Amino acid sequence: MRVMVLVKATEDSEKGYRPSPETDAMMAAMGRFNDELRDAGILVMADGLTPSSQGRRVAFDGAERTVINGPFPQPRELVAGFWLWDVKDMDEAVAWVKRCPNPMPGPSEIEIRPFHELE
Template identity: 40%
Template sequence: MKYMLIMRSTDEGAAAFENVSFDEMLDAMGRFNDELIRAGVLLAAEGLDDASKGVVVDFSTETPVVTDGPYGETKELFGGYYVLDVASQEEAVEWAKRLPMAGPGTKVEVRRVPTIDEFPQDNEWIRKERAWRESTGQL
C-alpha cells in the first residue's frame, strides 16, 4: 500500500531549525532517505521552497484571487512529502516517527494513496488514466 507522509510545521517549528546549516539538514535527511531506500519503501520524496516564494490561488470568490506568499494567518505550512510503499498504516507511522528535523511545532500527516484499481474500471477517465500509466511504465 502507498502512504504519503506530509510534513507540516508552524512558525514555531520552522524557527526551531533556522540555525541549522543547510549541510546539516542535507546530512540528516540524506541518512533518513538512505534508510528508506535500503528498506525498499521509498517511492518519492520532495521538499518545497520557502513559502514566501509561492503563491496561493484562492477560490473563495467567483473569480479566483492569486496572492503572493508569505501567507498571513497560516497555522501550518506544507513543507514536503514522502510517498512510501509499505504493508500497513502502522508501518507508515513508524517511518513517520523517525523523520529527522522534527520537533515541537512540526507534524507529519500520514494518508493512504488509493490505487487506480480502487476506482470504477468502467469509467472513461479511469480507463484513460490507466492507459497513460501503462504507457509511462507506472503500472
C-alpha cells in the same frame, strides 16, 4: 498502500533554509534516513519546499479566479516537505515516521495521509 508523508512547516522553516552546523547535521541525518527508506524499497519520492513567501494560491469562486501571493498565515498549517512512500499499511508508515530524525529545529509535526486506491 501509498501514503504521502507531510513535514509541517514551522516559523523557522518559513524563514528559508540557512546553512549552519545545526541545519547541516539535520540534513545529513535526514539523508541517512532517506537512504534507509530507499534501501527498504519504501521511498518513491521526497523533496523539500521553499517558504510560502515564494508560493501562490489560486482561490476559486464559481467562474472567478483570484491569485493570492505568499507568504501565507499559520505556518504550522503549511507543508515544508514531503515523501511519497509505498508501505504495507498505516502501521508500517507510523513505524517509519517514529524513526525519522526531527525534521525541524524545536517542536515539529509529520502527517501521514493515504492515497485513494482505485479498485
